[in-house]
Amino acid sequence: MKALISVSDKTGIVEFARELSQLGVEIVSTGGTYQKLSDEGLKVMEISELTGFPECLDGRVKTLHPKVHAGILAMRSNPEHVKQLEELEVGTIDMVIVNLYPFKQTILKKDVTREDAVENIDIGGPTMLRSAAKNYQDVVVVVDPADYLVVLKEMKEKGKVSLETKFYLMQKVFMHTSNYDTMIADYLKKERGDSSFPENLTMTFEKVQDMRYGENPHQKAAFYREIGNLRGSIADALQLNGKELSFNNINDTNGALELLKEFEEPTVVACKHGNPCGVGSDKDILAAWDKAYNADKVSIFGGIVVTNRTVTKKLAEQIAPVFVEVLAAPDFEEEALEILKAKKNLRVLKIKDIEVPQPAGAYDLKKVNGGLIVQTIDSLLFNQDEVKVVTKMSPTEEQMQDLFFAMKIVKYVKSNGIALAKNRQSVGIGPGQVNRVWAARQSVEHAVELMGEGATEGAVMASDAFFPFDDCVDAAQKAGIKAIIQPGGSVRDEDSIKKCDEYGIAMVFTGMRHFKH
Known part of the structure; x- marks a missing residue:
């Protein structure tokens, strides 16, 4: 059995490769991964030794070779494929462990250049992954370090990786490459300043957490975040206290934050079920709280409170006796946090750049049965x-x-x-x-x-x-x-x-x- 390993994220790769080697798997590798495994004392074949062709163009061409892709794509159950491999003197590759160039990490860097972003678009990696995934019945393909233990467990217990697990790994590959390509397309669209609605809309989000339930207990739910600059959003919040955020907490807090961003002066916004129930602005945040609270002392019960100023000890003392689900602010005094943390269920969120609005061209999405309606956000108040x-x-x-x-x-x-x-x-x-x-x-x-x-x-x-x-x-x-x-x-x-x-x-x-x- 032969495994080809080429990873950008080297988390756990040495341990995984060592276990594979002990199970009799021959390892082939490329570039930095080859060097890493060799330095750790593993027996590894360099990719150029397999292909008979040197890596070239500053490493841009390493695995784009028939001896790699024929070895991956050949169907072992097809006699003609097996015969051709013998005639071409190509050996099979039975396992592909690949993750891709760090495109996301690159574009999130401050002042990243277009040249740097483009250089971190992986070519050979997605090609190998898609090849191996297409031939999932014969090839084990691993894109996520979290699956190393899954593969090892089955190989040790059953002597092979089950077809069901191979199919699961295949699915992960196409989800991964789809996400990767969408990130690239989205970056290029923004880089061009293209504000048009594309003919084919593809979007990608990263899962933050599964939730206990959705709007109601019988609905499943999860929270996903966009990839990019999330300053001032609930996706960028640091939770300092309380239970995990629920579906309704996130939805309602987001609405409260969007209203809060309309104000520059010290302001407190209280929301309930997606509607504001009390809003107050004044020269200081304590006076603003008094206005927001006294506007509707009933509806604020079990609601969301957000403010665009630091929560002081005095403000915390005023808020603490009131039952609110979420309190969000750009910062909290230490003494204020001590007071608020005495309420174990109060979700306290620190949102550093709470005043930063969404980009004017950001999308507002609504799911309808059988489709999606998309518009730009309502970013203006009036002309x-x-x-x-x-x-x-x-x-x-x-x-x-x-x-x-x-x-x-x-x-x-x-x-x-x-x-x-x-x-x-x-x-x-x-x-x-x-x-x-x-x-x-x-x-x-x-x-x-x-x-x-x-x-x-x-x-x-x-x-x-x-x-x-x-x-x-x-x-x-x-x-x-x-x-x-x-x-x-x-x-x-x-x-x-x-x-x-x-x-x-x-x-x-x-x-x-x-x-x-």
């Missing part, structure tokens, strides 16, 4: 040049600040969505209604129920899409709303404008809708 006051009454400077604050919130509220705000604090949120006026009324009802009578007096209202009728203005007037911001664009815009003028309410159009389904 400053298109914002205009459409009523006789203009907002005050303070009201305008609150209008922009409310629009940031409603952008992340499930449609139809309405957000009410006052003094950079959310005071009422109406998410996910099938009728916009219901969302408006709900936001007012929640504000009064949670914050008391008068909570909406003098507040502002933001809508994620235009008002189809003037009934939302009626609801706003009854609640004491003084200014409204919405995209505009309805054929009945004039009805809402006239109603605002009648009530003395200022209205601002942004020209940009923010549906979130």
